[in-house]
Amino acid sequence: MSHQEKDSFGAKLGMWLFLFTEMLLFGGVFILYSVYLNRYPKEFGLGGHQLDLVFGATNTVVLLTSSLFAAMSVTAIKRGAKRLTLGLLSVTIGCALVFLCIKYLEWSAKFHHGIYPNSPKLIAGPPGESIFFSLYYLTTGLHGIHVVIGGILMTWTAVMVQKGILNSTDNVTLENVTLYWHLVDLVWIFIFPLYYLIL
Amino acid sequence: MSQDTAIGQGGFWRDTGRTGIGSWIFSTDHKRIGLMYLYCVLGFFLVGVSLGLLIRLELIAPGPTIVTAQTYNALFTVHGVVMIFLFIIPGIPASFGNLVLPIQLGARDVAFPRVNLLSWWLYAIGAVIVLVSLFTGGGAPDTGWTFYVPFSARTTTNVSLAVFGVFVLGFSSILTGINFITTIHRMRAPGMTWTRIPLFAWSLYATAWVQVLATPIIAITLLLVITERILGLGLFDPTRGGDPVMYQHMFWIYSHPAVYIMILPGMGVISDIIPVFSRKPIFGYKMIAFSSLAIAAAGSAVWGHHMYTSGMSDLGILVFSFLTFIVAIPSAIKVFNWVSTMYKGSISLEAPMLFALSFILLFSIGGLSGLILGAAATDIHVHDTHFVVGHFHYVMFGGTGFAFFAAAHYWLPKYYGRRYKEKPAIVGWILMFVGFNVMYFTMQVLGMEGMPRRYYDYLPEFARLNLVATVGSWILVAGIIIVVWNLWRGLFRGEPFTGNPWGGATLEWSIATPPPTENFDEDPVVTHGPYEFKGAGVP
Amino acid sequence: MTTTQAVDPVFTFLFGACLVLLVGITATMVFFVVRYRRSKNPEPTSQVSGSPLLEVIWTVLPTLLVMGMFYYGWTSYLSLRTVPKNAMQVKAEARMWSWNFIYDNGKQSGKLIVPVGRPVQVNLESKDVVHGFYVPAFKIKRDVVPGMKNHVWFVATSPGTYDLFCSQYCGTGHSAMITTVEALPPAQFAAWLQQQAAGGAAQGQALLEKYGCLGCHSLDGTAKVGPTFKGLYGSQVKVHRGDKEETVTVDEGYLRESILNPAAAVVDDFPAVMPQSAMPEADLKAVIEYLKGLK
Amino acid sequence: MDTEHSEHILSYGKLMAVWVALLVLTAATIMVTRVELGVWKVWAALAIASIKSGLVIAFFMHMKYEPRLFRIILFVALFTLAGFIGGTFFDVLYR
């Protein structure tokens, strides 16, 4: 009865395969980024300087911290500390919310300055600049969607931990969800320098 | 089971005690999911071929014949989208893969049965979205299945919805891939070592990797087409600094590897059928298994050969042309090994074998014409002509399509417990084979003479050959109708099919017909390779 | 060397090699099926399941063969890319769905007129979507990509008319986006090139060509993507204006509106695909005068 | 079938240490990119980002304690992505 006892190794393998698809999904955007950076270095530079380093850096710290808590929650559940697991998960989810709020502030500031996809200002500007901001919105938007999904999944697992469905012996679902969360972090680790720093 | 109207002879059809639609669309049994895929895929195949028939009818003579230019453009677009994304990509892996793979490995189901069901649902939802897009918004998309920008960004037809449907289908494909890789790693029965895995399973393994690693790129590309249309991102819009050729790169980064998603499972089917009907071990097992992986790997690096005329750099053409020729080598190895398997065998020409043998021939014609396309100088002339159309119908229909029918004749009786009649199958096969060549070989000649593809109307000098091709399509129709009707009738009302009449040595032939829901009463222990016919209960 | 001379031998070589392989494989297969069919060979007479030597052979030989194919294809491709020094320059403008060729002295033409024996470099520019410049007779093809500078070259060795197709799918009128290459003896070509467009009717037609109208409208009564111009003036046409159906008699005002604002009134049974055109007033007048005269 | 690997539980201390390292590296990238290094700052920033992601993958994502299969397939995926980017650049750099 191979499918009745849980194969946590198989579940993790499946999760990693899924993470690869996510990596390649963002990889597609990075292909475009690298090609257009190569073509419009000056305009990308100008665009990059209009992004707010403080927002970007804060969000980096927020995400790294949330990743830490997510990782600790796995340790906690394996050690059987249910309350602690729940606490750590809540902090992780909290970080996700903080991240989204900051992202919202950042985007609305840009919108305020007339910088949004297809805005008259971008259409009038040099071609590379509109490309830069389109890529910026695309990448951070796609990443933002992943943060939202990650947050929802995290909440769902927290409920399962609460109900005891996930516990010190059966916890591969929690592990997989945190893997997903770390991937979201990983992507941001690249977005941050590419958009906020090197230009 | 005395009533001869009963579907199947028991097994998984009956043993859960549940019937009715709910026991199917919410079932996590890999066999039921496989059959649901099979019906959908076959249904879409018939939709697709009907559209193909209309295309040929329009092209029977120059000038307007049955439809307008706009309708014609929608016809080949929908024909291409249906055939590629709804028929041939899920075709063999999702239907026969699901039916056969777990049993061949000695497992009771795939690794993630519920994900498997989700994958079918995504397929159904994606298909519905694609179909809805034909009748809503600005009408059926008219971009060709390649959705090239800037045209796809500015046409007023319902491209966004169609593309979104394809996006959903991509997820279905990814989930199937993840499932199969995990299944093959984790669910093999004791004794099923890597060198005892049947070659069909090996080919699914290679396919699954392509599905997992390449499909996300088409997902993001299609998302970009949608955002381009709705938000005006301008990433491919030359007036805003975008580069239309970058779209082509992203599209083909997926869509070339996708052609190996289409053909590898077909090759796996052939590798399983030829030894059985020759009663001889497959020649060069390891080379065939390895060449599947080699095709998957090398095939991921040759996408640029679709873009020789696009204005790509000459260095790019050099590299991509070189790699394209490299991919041909593992295919050649497979062909030589298949033919050698028959040497001194005991060859029985039953329907599955006939389809398998014609696969080798048709795939070779298609593949060799692929070499003409891979060489830079010659591709320039035949690119975007009916030569290319001929090439890909040879490999897709002559290859995968014929493999699909081979698999249907070989495996389906096992799952229904009834079989088709042999004579009509052979008559149908002959008509298909003849009609196929009349139509597509003629199209290759047309391409050499310079007739561009996606042409609603053409110059009088192409009229005669187009007429021949259209007549060929009618012969092909006749064949397909006979084959499908014979299968259908046979599976539901034909002679009982039990035991191991073909004499296969893979695990699916060692269990009851039709297989019970749990496949194996107790975990099998594998003691011999998949093609050791001696002592495998072969009559 | 002409482009055809560069490409044709590659075709011969590749087709030849493929034919040999195909015949070989098919013959072997048929021979095995006949020789070892079950009625004749009820039990397999061998159980070989591999042969390292054979497998190495049929890995190495195809590798050598395909490398040869690659190399030959590549070097010949290079001659398609190496434009001879003395090549004449012509600009090709592609738009949905017509071609316009512009010569160095400003002369424009809907057909590509070239001198025999002199290489021609065609510089490709697109006004809208991707098109493809394809002349089967010279075995050349190149996409016309908006925002990108592409070119092809060829040389016509004998006078004559050769088909020129749009090879890259570009919408409803794709298959109508065809014209011809006309190769004239050099003297005749020089004379043609110097000829100035005369006034009146010839000028009207030239304008229609220049603005790409003839990609969609014919002058001879056949309906293409749009209605024909022949006999248009003074005729009655059914149009819908927004949701309203109406019948109008074609007069100057209607023509003017149709050209400057095509979406305002769309002729029944035709798609609303006509692009807006920003013609200077003088050209517009000339076009309308010309259309009036088309009986 | 592969034998079940022994479950490894990471200590909180180790995770914290990784987190501190990540923060330090983040600060380092910001610093590196504020000085004028020309094109090198792109590569420096990417190198640091790679180290950071290496840490996340190895510890937060447990890769260090997983069987070899996981590392092999991760490599396959990264290699594929690199191939896609590299192949595209054969065109765009030499056009």
Ligand code: HEA
């Ligand atoms: C099932 C799908 C499938 C398969 C398997 C293939 C296989 C191959 N294809 Fe094809 N191809 C398509 C589907 C497929 N293709 C589609 C759909 C398109 C068009 C897309 C579009 O534009 O709409 C296309 C277009 C296409 C092009 C672009 C043409 C153009 O638009 O200009 C090229 C160019 O290189 C090409 C090459 C090849 C090659 C070299 C192979 C090789 O893998 C073939 C290898 C096989 C053999 C070589 C034959 C068997 C071996 C022997 C008989 C032994 C002897 C051989 C040797 C010694 C080498 N294909």
Ligand code: HEA
């Ligand atoms: C698997 C893939 C597949 C298959 C099987 C086919 C099958 C066919 N295709 Fe396919 N075709 C494509 C994939 C495929 N095609 C793709 C991807 C394109 C490119 C699209 C693009 O350019 O964007 C294309 C383009 C294409 C063109 C080029 C259009 C152009 O460029 O202008 C043409 C033209 O002849 C054509 C014709 C046909 C025909 C006649 C068939 C036939 O095989 C059909 C013959 C069979 C029948 C007609 C049987 C019908 C039977 C019934 C209806 C009755 C059944 C009844 C019962 C069961 C009771 N196709």
Ligand code: CUA
């Ligand atoms: Cu222009 Cu096709």
Ligand SMILES: [Cu+2]
């Ligand atoms: Cu390809």
